[in-house]
Amino acid sequence: MPIARADLQSFLTELLQPSDYADYGPNGLQIEGTETLGRIAFAVSATADSARLAVEGGAQALIVHHGLFWKFHGPKPLTGPFARRVFPLVRHGVNLFAYHLPLDAHPEVGNAASLARALGMVELEPFGDHEGRPTGIKGRLAEPMAAEAWRGRLGAVLEHPVMMASPDPEAPVRSAGIITGGANRDWPRAVRERLDAYVTGEMSEHDWHESQEAGLHMYAGGHNATERFGILALMAKVEATFAVDCFFIPSGNPA
Numbered sequence: 001m002p003i004a005r006a007d008l009q010s011f012l013t014e015l016l017q018p019s020d021y022a023d024y025g026p027n028g029l030q031i032e033g034t035e036t037l038g039r040i041a042f043a044v045s046a047t048a049d050s051a052r053l054a055v056e057g058g059a060q061a062l063i064v065h066h067g068l069f070w071k072f073h074g075p076k077p078l079t080g081p082f083a084r085r086v087f088p089l090v091r092h093g094v095n096l097f098a099y100h101l102p103l104d105a106h107p108e109v110g111n112a113a114s115l116a117r118a119l120g121m122v123e124l125e126p127f128g129d130h131e132g133r134p135t136g137i138k139g140r141l142a143e144p145m146a147a148e149a150w151r152g153r154l155g156a157v158l159e160h161p162v163m164m165a166s167p168d169p170e171a172p173v174r175s176a177g178i179i180t181g182g183a184n185r186d187w188p189r190a191v192r193e194r195l196d197a198y199v200t201g202e203m204s205e206h207d208w209h210e211s212q213e214a215g216l217h218m219y220a221g222g223h224n225a226t227e228r229f230g231i232l233a234l235m236a237k238v239e240a241t242f243a244v245d246c247f248f249i250p251s252g253n254p255a
Contacts, residue, residue, distance in 0.1 A: 001242070001243050001244055002036050002037060002038040002244070003036070003037050003242045003244050004035060004036060004037070005029075005033075005034070005035050005036070005037055005060075005061070005095055006035070007242075008037060008040075008061065008097075008238070008242070009028070009029055009097070011238075011241060011242075012028070012063075012097060012099065013028065015106070015109070015237070016099050016102035016103060016106060017102060018099060018102045020102070020133060021100075021101040021102055021105075021130070021131075021133055022130070022131040022133075023100050023101045023102075024070055024071050024072065024100065024101075025067060025069045025070040025071055025098075025100065026067070026069055026098070027067075027098060027099050027100060027101075027102055028097060028098070028099070029095060029096070029097055030046075030067050030068055030069060030096045030097065030098050031068075031086070031089050031090060031094070031095060031096035032095060033060060033061070033089065033090075033092075033093040033094045033095040033096075034060050034093040034094075034095070036060065037060040037061045037095070037244065038058075038060055038244070038245065039057065039058050039059045039060060039244070039245045039246070039247070040059055040060070040061045040062075040063060040235075040238065040244055040245070040246045040247075041053070041054035041057055041059035041061070041062045041063070041246070041247055041248075041249055042062075042063050042064070042231050042232070042234065042235040042246060042247070042248050042249065043062065043063075043064050043231065043248070043249040043250075043251065044064065044065050044066060044224055044227050044228055044231055044251055044253075045064055045065065045066035045224070045251065045253075046062065046064045046066060046067050046068050046085060046096060046098060047085060047251070048081065048084040048085050048088075049249075049251070050062060050064065050249045050251070051084075051085050051086075051088040051089050051094070052088055053249045054088075054089070054094055054249065055088050055089070055092045055094060057247055057249075059094060059247070060093065060094060060095065061094060061095040061096075061097060062089065062094055062095070062096050062097070063097045063098075063099075063231070063234065063235075063238075064096070064097070064098050064099075064231065065098070065099065065100060065103050065104075065111070065227055065230060065231050066098065066100065066227075067096065067098025067100065068082075068085060068086065068096065068098070099234075101130060101133070101135060103230045103231070103234065104135050104136065104179070104180060104181065104227075104230065105126070105128070105133065105134050105135050105136065106230070107124070107126065107137070108233070108237075109230060109233040109234045109236075109237050110136075110137070110230050110233075111136075111180040111181070111226065111227050111229050111230035111231075112127070112135075112136035112137040112178040112179060112180055112230075113137045113230075114229035114230050114232070114233040115137075115157070115158075115178055115180060115199070115226060115229045116137045116139055116178055118157050118229060119141075119153065119154070119157055120141070120142045121137075121139040121140060121141060121142065121176065122139055122140055122141075122142055123139050123140045124137050124138070124139040125137070125138055125139065126138075127177045127178070127179065127189070127193075128177070128179045128183070128186055128189060129189070135179050135183065135186075136177060136178050136179030136180065136183070136186075137177070137178050138175065138176065138177040138178070138190075138193065138195060139175070139176065140174060140175045141173060141174055141175070141176065144172040144173060144174045145172065145173055146169065146170050146171065146172060146173070147164065147166045147168065147169045147170070147171055147172075147173050147197070147217040148164070148166070148169035148170065150173045150197070150217075150219075151164045151169075151219060154199065154219055154221055155221070158221040158222065158225045158226065159225065160221050160222040160225035160254075161221075161222070162219050162220065162221045163203050163208075163219065163220040163221075164217065164218070164219050164220075165203065165207065165208040165209075165211045165212040165216075165217070165218040166212055166217045166218075167212045167213075167215055167216075167217070171196075171217070172196070173196045173197045173217055174196050175194075175195045175196050175197070176190075176195055176196060176197035176198065176199055177189065177190040177193065177195050177197075177198050177199070178198075178199040178200070179198075179199075179200050180199075180200060180201055180223075180226035180227045180229075180230070181200065181201045181202070181223050181226060181227050182200075182201060182202050182223055183200045183201070183202075184200050184201075184202045184203050184204055184207050184220065185207075186198075186200070187200070187207060187211045187214075187216060187218050188214070190216055191211075191214050191215070191216050195216075196216070196217060197216065197217040197218070197219065198211070198216055198217070198218050198219070199219045199220075199221065199226070200218075200219070200220055200221075200226065201220060201221060201222055201223035201224075201225070201226040201227065202220050202222075202223055202255075203218065203220035222254065222255060223253075223255050224251050224253040224254075224255060228250075231248070232248060235248060
């Protein structure tokens with residue numbers, strides 16, 4: 001059933017509250033297209049591939065976690081690879097919506113909350129702090145697992161290899177904090193909050209040493225892999241609310 005762009009935009013704004021976050025780029029409508037939406041595509045990132053596949057799939061909107069515009073990039077000319085992301089959407093009237101930190105942190109459809117539920121975690125609470133707002137979720141495992149065994153569980157849920165830094169692979173993991181994507185610098189918060197483990201998407205060389213030396217089990221399951229969960233949960237929410245046709249565009253990005 002076709003819906004109005006304005007109705008979708010209002011729904012996403014009310015659900016995700018993007019104005020509450022001091023983000024690294026604009027949240028919400030980034031490219032304005034047609035006013036009526038009969039089909040909506042979802043993807044982790046706005047890329048040349050996701051733009052092309054959204055157009056080929058007959059979508060009038062593409063909703064992503066990683067949009068096109070970031071403060072650290074500065075002004076960008078509409079040439080080269082960037083143009084190949086923008087022009088297909090503009091030429092075909094495809095609206096682009098992007099929600100970064102609001103989708104990371106949301107307690108229902110957020111990346112961290114959705115991953116935590118997929119892992120069977122319980123007693124979920126907000127976790128992390130970016131300028132006064134949480135960015136993830138913490139909770140307890142339904143049943144304690146050895147650190148190495150939980151790495152296997154993570155890998156199965158993520159469908160992606162998981163890097164682990166652990167002071168003892170046989171030690172039990174009872175609690176964990178999750179901030180998906182590139183939040184490798186936030187592991188000290190898990191130590192301060194006396195959590196056993198910390199899950200994110202990436203890990204640097206010094207994180208591997210320092211986290212385990214601090215007594216923490218740290219896991220990195222891939223930036224893209226850990227951030228599929230929120231956009232999939234958001235797609236299900238939009239489908240259930242509007243009964244509009246939706247489809248997901250996966251990425252082959254292993255990072």
